[in-house]
Amino acid sequence: MASDGSHSFWPIPADAPAKDDLSRCVHCGLCVNACPTYAITGLETESPRGRIYLARAVDEGHIPLTAAVQGHWDLCLQCRACEAVCPSGVPYGRLMEHVRAQVAAKPPTGGKMRRLRRFGLRNVVARPRVLAAAVWPVRLWAAFPLRGLLRRSGLLRKLGRLGVIESQLPARLGRPFRPGDATPAANPGSAPIVLFTGCIMGEVFGDVHRATARVLTRAGFAVEATVGQGCCGALSAHDGDLEFARGLARDNIDALERTSPATIVNNSAGCGTALKEYGDLLAGDPGYADRARQFSARVKDFSEVVAAAGIPAGRFAKRVTYQDPCHLAHAQRVRNQPRALLGALAGISVVETPGGDMCCGAAGLYSLVQPAMSASLRTRKAEQFKKFAPEVIVTANPGCQMQYEAAVCEAGIQARVMHLAEVLDEATGGGRTD
Ligand code: SF4
Ligand code: SF4
Known part of the structure; x- marks a missing residue:
């Protein structure tokens, strides 16, 4: 049963894609050429219009949620290039998060992998100490003196997917940067800024956070990496684990509310989007809906803040x-x-x-x-x-x-x-x- 009392064909009616969102698509196709998966496959079912069409068909009970339908949604990158060019304002990102929540509740295929992923996101990525322990062997490998030689020899590329993952690691992993870590001294009277440290960003790209804090200080701000903040929940939301993502959002709101009205600056585009959309994510939570909107209004990307302030x-x-x-x-x-x-x-x-x-x-x-x-x-x-x-x-x-x-x-x-x-x-x- 859907929230309006009508029959729902989705496994979790309370988190079903909104009919208003689905019906906004007028099938004009202006989004199709912006879509990376369509660019590679040329298939309508791998385009935004095709994926929305499938969601509408499931929503209206014309087709069941099959493994094939799931496959077309799974291949979506959630890059939102379609959303940016859509003249009807289809909120594709929100739509797809709700579609993924349905798939996650009752996956026609790949349930085991999905459960494993959810376990990792909940119990490793979102838990700072466990994440730090998980990154530790990666850090050791990144510092291995012969790594560069092995890379240049081409041997690592022969490891298949493992080789690709290895090639994604930065040349060096600096020290982590976590909430509470020291930031540069600022001039008295500087406007306060909260640096959002995130999960993987802070563990793997600590140097980026330190560089961010230095640039913001040169731009005239007093930067603090406020204690209590944590993972933004973007990875969980994209994976359809909306309930867990909402919990993380509430935790961040609780932790950073007391720093209001300081701007919350992030330097990771994925986290930034999630933080700016907490208002949407918690719209149905009476205790947090207003607070989430106020929180989101304080969030800015690093480049927005620095471009406006000057360096x-x-x-x-x-x-x-x-x-x-x-x-x-x-x-x-x-x-x-x-x-x-x-x-x-x-x-x-x-x-x-x-x-x-x-x-x-x-x-x-x-x-x-x-x-x-x-x-x-x-x-x-x-x-x-x-x-x-x-x-x-x-x-x-x-x-x-x-x-x-x-x-x-x-x-x-x-x-x-x-x-x-x-x-x-x-x-x-x-x-x-x-
Ligand atoms: S551009 Fe918007 S309205 Fe047109 S097909 Fe794509 S999603 Fe639908
Ligand atoms: S979000 Fe999905 S459907 Fe939209 S452009 Fe990206 S890959 Fe294509």
């Missing part, structure tokens, strides 16, 4: 390409600020590659669960990198950074993969990163 003049004499993280460009519609910040650096040459805003295939856990499609999208990026030969590939999301590390290996080029914050930090004075 000291910097120099970065490199040939650079900026690759939009999907959730920054399509979900948050932040495209100009990173480019403006890069373009203002002396000596820089910024090249735009065709498809620079098309998904790289990282998409949260996508590269693990849909390795073939993820590899096709990575190869498209690798081909562009080979052609345009950038010295530095800049992005603003941990998953994208890892996918570009692998694309650089695949292209066989010498290029650094950097977060925008690292570029701006290096350009304006740098600092200790270890």
Whole structure:
């Protein structure tokens, strides 16, 4: 039974995709060519319009939720490129999260893998101490003196998927950066900012957080990584575990409410989108709906804050390409600020590659669960990198950074993969990163 009392064909009627969202699609097809999975397969069922059509057919009871239907939804990257170009304002991201929640409740296929994934997201990724322990062997491997030699020899590429995962690891893993860690001293009277540290971002990309804090301090802010915050819940929501994602959202609201009205700054596009959409996620929770909306209104991407505040003049004499993280460009519609910040650096040459805003295939856990499609999208990026030969590939999301590390290996080029914050930090004075 659906919440309005009508019969529902979904396994969890309370979390069913909203009929209003489904009916907004007028099948115009303007989204089709923006879709990465359609670009690779050319199949209507792997396009946004096709996936919405299937969801509507299940919603209206015309077709059952079969393994084939699930497969078309599973292949979606949730990159939201379709949402950004849709003239009818179909909230595709929200729609797909609710569709995934239904699949997760009663998966026609792949139930075991799904349960394993859910276990990992709930019990490893969302638990800081367990995550730190899980990352520890990766950290040891990243520091292994012969790793570079093994990589160059091509031996690691022979390990199949394991080799691909290895090639996604950054050249070095800096120290983690966690809530409560020290931030640079700020001038008295500086406006306070809360740095959102996240889960994997803080464990694997601690150097990016440190660079972010330095740049924000140079931009005139007092940065604090407030204790009590944790995983944003984006990976769980994308995987259809909405209830768990809601719990994480409530925890973050409880932890960061007392820092109001300070801006909450994040430097991971996926987390940023989730935080900006807590209002949506908790809309049905009377105790949190208003608080979630207020929380979301305080969230900004790093580039939005720095572009508005300004930073000291910097120099970065490199040939650079900026690759939009999907959730920054399509979900948050932040495209100009990173480019403006890069373009203002002396000596820089910024090249735009065709498809620079098309998904790289990282998409949260996508590269693990849909390795073939993820590899096709990575190869498209690798081909562009080979052609345009950038010295530095800049992005603003941990998953994208890892996918570009692998694309650089695949292209066989010498290029650094950097977060925008690292570029701006290096350009304006740098600092200790270890
Ligand atoms: S652009 Fe929007 S309305 Fe048109 S087919 Fe795509 S989702 Fe539907
Ligand atoms: S979210 Fe991305 S992959 Fe999924 S339908 Fe939209 S454009 Fe295609």
